Amino acid sequence: xxxxxxxxxxxxxxxxxxxxxxxxxxxxxxxxxxxxxxxxxxxxxxxxxxxxxxxxxxxxxxxxxxxxxxxxxxxxxxxxxxxxxxxxxxxxxxxxxxxxxxxxxxxxxxxxxxxxxxxxxxxxxxxxxxxxxxxxxxxxxxxxxxxxxxxxxxxxxxxxxxxxxxxxxxxxxxxxxxxxxxxxxxxxxxxxxxxxxxxxxxxxxxxxxxxxxxxxxxxxxxxxxxxxxxxxxxxxxxxxxxxxxxxxxxxxxxxxxxxxxxxxxxxxxxxxxxxxxxxxxxxxxxxxxxxxxxxxxxxxxxxxxxxxxxxxxxxxxxxxxxxxxxxxxxxxxxxxxxxxxxxxxxxxxxxxxxxxxxxxxxxxxxxxxxxxxxxxxxxxxxxxxxxxxxxxxxxxxxxxxxxxxxxxxxxxxxxxxxxxxxxxxxxxxxxxxxxxxxxxxxxxxxxxxxxxxxxxxxxxxxxxxxxxxxxxxxxxxxxxxxxxxxxxxxxxxxxxxxxxxxxxxxxxxxxxxxxxxxxxxxxxxxxxxxxxxxxxxxxxxxxxxxxxxxxxxxxxxxxxx
RNA sequence: UGGCGCGUGGCCUAACGGUAUGGCACCUGAUUCUGGAUCAGGGGGUUCUAGGUUCGAAUCCUAGCGCGCCAGCCA
Numbered sequence: 147x148x149x150x151x152x153x154x155x156x157x158x159x160x161x162x163x164x165x166x167x168x169x170x171x172x173x174x175x176x177x178x179x180x181x182x183x184x185x186x187x188x189x190x191x192x193x194x195x196x197x198x199x200x201x202x203x204x205x206x207x208x209x210x211x212x213x214x215x216x217x218x219x220x221x222x223x224x225x226x227x228x229x230x231x232x233x234x235x236x237x238x239x240x241x242x243x244x245x246x247x248x249x250x251x252x253x254x255x256x257x258x259x260x261x262x263x264x265x266x267x268x269x270x271x272x273x274x275x276x277x278x279x280x281x282x283x284x285x286x287x288x289x290x291x292x293x294x295x296x297x298x299x300x301x302x303x304x305x306x307x308x309x310x311x312x313x314x315x316x317x318x319x320x321x322x323x324x325x326x327x328x329x330x331x332x333x334x335x336x337x338x339x340x341x342x343x344x345x346x347x348x349x350x351x352x353x354x355x356x357x358x359x360x361x362x363x364x365x366x367x368x369x370x371x372x373x374x375x376x377x378x379x380x381x382x383x384x385x386x387x388x389x390x391x392x393x394x395x396x397x398x399x400x401x402x403x404x405x406x407x408x409x410x411x412x413x414x415x416x417x418x419x420x421x422x423x424x425x426x427x428x429x430x431x432x433x434x435x436x437x438x439x440x441x442x443x444x445x446x447x448x449x450x451x452x453x454x455x456x457x458x459x460x461x462x463x464x465x466x467x468x469x470x471x472x473x474x475x476x477x478x479x480x481x482x483x484x485x486x487x488x489x490x491x492x493x494x495x496x497x498x499x500x501x502x503x504x505x506x507x508x509x510x511x512x513x514x515x516x517x518x519x520x521x522x523x524x525x526x527x528x529x530x531x532x533x534x535x536x537x538x539x540x541x542x543x544x545x546x547x548x549x550x551x552x553x554x555x556x557x558x559x560x561x562x563x564x565x566x567x568x569x570x571x572x573x574x575x576x577x578x579x580x581x582x583x584x585x586x587x588x589x590x591x592x593x594x595x596x597x598x599x600x601x602x603x604x605x606x607x608x609x610x611x612x613x614x615x616x617x618x619x620x621x622x623x624x625x626x627x628x629x630x631x632x633x634x635x636x637x638x639x640x641x642x643x644x645x646x647x648x649x650x651x652x653x654x655x656x657x658x659x660x661x662x663x664x665x666x667x668x669x670x671x672x673x674x675x676x677x678x679x680x681x682x683x684x685x686x687x688x689x690x691x692x693x694x695x696x697x698x699x700x701x702x703x704x705x706x707x
Numbered sequence: 708u709g710g711c712g713c714g715u716g717g718c719c720u721a722a723c724g725g726u727a728u729g730g731c732a733c734c735u736g737a738u739u740c741u742g743g744a745u746c747a748g749g750g751g752g753u754u755c756u757a758g759g760u761u762c763g764a765a766u767c768c769u770a771g772c773g774c775g776c777c778a779g780c781c782a
Contacts, residue, residue, distance in 0.1 A: 219781065331711090462730065468712095468719095476732085698742075
């Protein structure tokens with residue numbers, strides 16, 4: 147039996163502490179959270195952190211988590227994004243059950259509540275233009291001034307709001323604003339806009355509306371309608387909380403949700419901003435939202451990151467309020483841990499070099515029994531063809547071995563994994579003097595990879611039978627940005643896009659059965675890393691994405707010089 | 708500058724007034740048919756600074772410094 151790795155105990159954090167205290171004190175009978183994406187782009191790893199937090203808390207406290215699309219801005223939102231977001235959340239391993247909602251489901255109620263506010267003198271229709279509103283808003287240091295329309299008759303505002311809805315006015319002609327305090331030190335309280343005119347077709351409501359609530363007016367009220375107890379969002383909304391609370395207090399909403407903020411995720415060597423990601427896609431820097439280099443959930447999936455790895459990562463980095471930039475290596479550590487125990491091993495040679503075993507009979511084929519996954523005995527073994535002509539990795543040979551290089555070189559013996567010991571007896575060179583082929587002898591007594599006399603070569607190499615290996619395309623991936631902090635210090639982040647973020651190898655060779663690997667399946671190419679069949683793969687032309695390399699001590703030794 | 712928030716080894720994070728936690732990274736050793744994995748051990752922190760309260764401060768108070776967010780009819 148395999149011992150299941152004990153899942154990291156869900157470490158507590160300040161939000162879980164708050165939820166626990168609320169449950170203990172009876173302030174929340176059932177914990178209800180929500181993940182509220184705007185369908186204006188694909189989800190990224192930062193969203194994964196939020197998804198794990200919201201769904202995780204709901205599960206841990208026996209509550210529920212809603213998936214709610216914050217679709218209040220039809221000019222930026224699309225059905226394609228809605229579909230992709232649902233697929234990504236599901237793939238990540240979470241289930242919202244019956245609780246799929248849209249802010250647009252509440253448009254009628256939201257409109258009615260805006261009317262309520264107007265009736266109470268807590269909101270008004272403003273005829274100022276966008277520029278006008280900006281001028282009246284004041285600055286960080288100077289208070290704003292009241293709009294000339296701030297004290298207009300309630301009846302007049304009501305009439306105008308109805309006509310706004312009826313489509314009598316063009317975009318931007320008027321807005322409705324909450325009537326709070328134009329001198330408030332918190333600018334979000336200086337009569338924030340709660341409704342605006344947008345003549346655009348909404349992905350769900352079509353042309354039913356031409357007035358749409360702003361985020362501030364829609365979010366908290368949607369939370370209240372759904373009975374959300376803990377509305378968890380990122381730090382940039384902290385300054386909106388007083389407005390969130392003001393609206394909940396002044397409206398006859400059915401429940402009293404509270405907002406809590408945590409620090410969004412930042413990762414080195416990449417960018418977690420839908421705006422920037424959209425540009426990378428639109429400007430063709432990548433092949434799409436699910437390009438394996440993208441930090442999107444769909445990109446991670448195509449790259450070969452398992453959902454469990456992303457969840458482990460989220461648990462590992464924790465949740466706090468301090469702005470943080472997590473090293474990319476920590477993500478890789480989490481993902482590699484999952485891949486190590488779940489991936490079957492195979493042989494793949496990225497940069498092939500021919501080896502001829504001179505004392506092995508031509509035309510003969512031997513079947514070697516090879517372990518599929520040393521971490522998982524249940525994965526069993528497979529039979530791999532061995533012959534006189536083999537391929538090994540070019541990097542595994544050095545004519546003049548560097549210090550600490552203990553792979554193959556003339557006169558040296560190494561082990562071919564699960565096969566035989568071979569000794570390099572000679573090299574063949576081309577006109578420029580470059581080694582193109584090796585000659586070797588094998589020791590028949592070492593069949594299977596062990597020597598009866600106890601000899602233990604310092605290196606074990608992966609290999610492929612030249613007569614059986616199949617060609618494959620292998621796509622190597624590296625950081626999307628060379629700069630660990632793209633765009634910091636005012637630099638243009640597009641200038642630090644890594645030109646070598648993708649390297650396509652067309653001359654790689656793999657074990658024959660890999661031609662049939664289904665898209666999305668991951669294997670470890672022994673000694674090289676984890677590779678996943680890309681969705682472009684075909685039996686005739688297998689294509690693999692390198693998810694990530696193995697930890698490489700030799701590379702580290704080399705780097706030190 | 709006004710408001711809000713945040714500063715704990717290279718990175719992330721814990722501490723809830725009782726003498727700095729854990730993970731990543733790094734180093735060493737063991738083990739190994741992947742220079743992988745695993746196991747064991749190790750180095751590294753004047754907890755941003757300066758005052759104060761207290762028997763005792765990373766925690767509380769004051770001041771300063773640094774960083775982030777807010778002046779969309781984006782979210």
